[in-house]
Amino acid sequence: MIAWRYLRPRKKEAAVSIVTIISLVGVTLGVAALIIVMAVMNGFRAELLDRILGLNGHVIVQPIERPLDDYDAVAARITAVDGVTLAVPLIEGQTLASGNVGAGTGALVRGVRAEDFSRLESISGNLTEGSLVPFAAGEGVVIGIRMARNLGLIAGDRITLVSPDGDVTPFGTTPRVKSYPVAAIFEMGMSEYDGSIIFMPFEEAQLYFNSEGVAQLIEIFIDDPDAVDAYRPLIEEAGDRPMFLVDWRQRNSAFFSALVIERNAMFLILSIVVLVASLNIISSLIMLVKEKGRGIAILRTMGASQSSILRIFIMAGTGVGVVGTAAGVLLGVIVCWNIQGIQRFMNWVSGAEVWDPTIRFLSEIPARLNPGETLAVVLLSLALSFLAAIIPARRAAKLDPVEALRYE
Template sequence: MTDTKAPASNVRDDRNGSAGSFSAFERLVAWRYLRPRRKEAAVSIVTIISLIGVTLGVAALIIVMAVMNGFRAELLDRILGLNGHLMISAIDRPLDDYEELSARVTTVPGVRMVMPIVEGQALATGNVGAGSGVLVRGVRGEDFVNLDSVSGNIQHGSLETYLTGDGVAIGTRMAQDLGLAVGDLIKVISPEGDVTPFGTTPRVKSYPVRAIFEMGMSEYDRSVIFMPLEEAQLYFNTEGVAQLIEIFVDDPDAVDHYRPLIEEAGDRPMYVSDWRQRNQAFFSALLIERNAMFLILSIVVLVASLNIVASLIMMVKEKARGVAILRTMGATQASVMRIFIMAGVGVGFVGTVSGLVLGVLFCLNIRYIQRFVNWVSGSDVWDPTIRFLSEIPAKLNVYETASVVLLSLTLSLLAAILPAWRAAKLDPVEALRYE
């Protein structure tokens, strides 16, 4: 008689000593319920499937969010590496004082570089293939040197030969499309030519290719030609005038702070716009896509959490006799409920941690994985002509990763509540009636 009552006393003492928390007894029972046993193979298989589902769901969510963040960051870096953060346009008269205006704007604190440019659309032809539409950008030699995204990524030719001022710099994809190499002539054709008695004739001029760069963004590598500012002014009939003045600042996100300072330093009528206005539709689309992907992949984690519900319900049925014995030994409904909640959250926790590790490792090695998949498939799975960038980018965000982990753990907890409540409501008499 004494031996029979001793376990009940231990259960009560352990439970009472851990009021409001998970006791050692509850943790022990939850662990024993989770351990696979041969006669409970079905429960073990469903539990393992739940664990794998949570792992893959969390990993997929982390990977996709990191890729979306990396995609946005890389595009922003490429776009802002070529285009200014703020742009000055003329209002009442042309920017014929661009040298003096640039000097005044340079004195604004936080302004890193001021670049007068002349640009226009043209048609370019080379040694092979049909012509392609290009954007000709005329910049000063010192400004071209400071454009690290271009001057720092010259693949063929040299910066010194370009700075001689008698040639142009083109992207690698343009060179491939037109069959051009360093020293070859590229023919640039503009519809805005000379006016004659017979009409306007296109302007055609050939320039030697002095440098070939690769920014890593296919759109720019295929369609942009850099030309000395003076030569571009002659080609587009804008001698002594700049079409725009682009300004690069230390903090691109603080353009609203710089705008009034630049307008004051300019000391002339002008219109100042920023990179957000120029690319608003593009980056808004990226943000919408990113939020949509987070919502869609959260459903994957939710479905994986529903597997936890199924595995716990099966566990409750398999352990009905054991639960009844625990109740007769003095375990309360709250204690039984905590045991099954702990079992469900345990599966979710292990799956979440495994998914976190898998997702982080995948993101850190994503470029090696891309090259391996390319090697196995024999083709480029990330076509830069469609996705702009030549490699898959991934940028982990600590707060987003933490939110994914928190989401997974919360869903695991919610999934465990219903089966745990059913286990706590189990009637010991009914469960042991036929034992």
């Protein structure tokens, strides 16, 4: 009760009230900023992981000693392994793509069987134009929406592909130039894939890249990507041929390690913001102790012990931290739940893209709250608020009633 009365604003103690409000707002904004940034970092990593692993296999099988001419049998044996959801033989090659407008752009052509492509839901389930019927018949390609916009293409138009690995003639190797109808256009939401990948029917890709009768590699999708080490010996046994395995962690180790380092650095930096807000609690309590010196002395003369005075001011300081933390958590959760709406509003206000997908890979700001991290932020804020309240509380407890009332 006494701690609450000390925190209530009064006209005679306007300065103390203002500093207390500033401390409360500082803790609120610090906690909210920490929760929002950590949620965005988690969402960014999770969305990238979903999109990267939705397109690229969790394990890549590459042939050793001889070409992968038995890809159908190998893929069937690997698919039979418990926990393996899909094994996709692929043909890959770099080309120059050109359309109706603009200069040509580099593209990665991936030859994939129609039945396998339909099971890649991150692509086949996100078509914005066209259909997979021509693709299944081997009479069209599927491109990303950013590539379609850059080249001025829509479903039904023709895209021209130029490969440096063409036909060998007495005058040297001539580039291979061929045009294909655009059967469908997909949008994954990841600019790198939407602007650079072309899916081609498997048999046509074999002809285009001079790989008749063989596959260059097999991509394997499993139920639990984090348990990929447990699947490696099973896949090698099922393959029953010399082959080299590379998993998704090896292919993207530098990228995801950089994300982890950035996430930890942001947590450390924003924790300093909460620390600074907690220091404001110290200043407000020191001013409160100075203003309430006479009241403290009277409480002591009435029989209040030093521990009672200590508890009063620790409650006052921690109370500011508790209220600020609760408000910060509420604000952070509300922002995270409405992050896309806030992004669209900022785009409307600024008249430009505040989240450029060509730089940050994703077309929208992702946010994914982690209960464990949110709890860690709450505990950090409460601990700092408690520690900040100890110094002025000890000063108040040691106040000598005689000295405080000497000139009253």
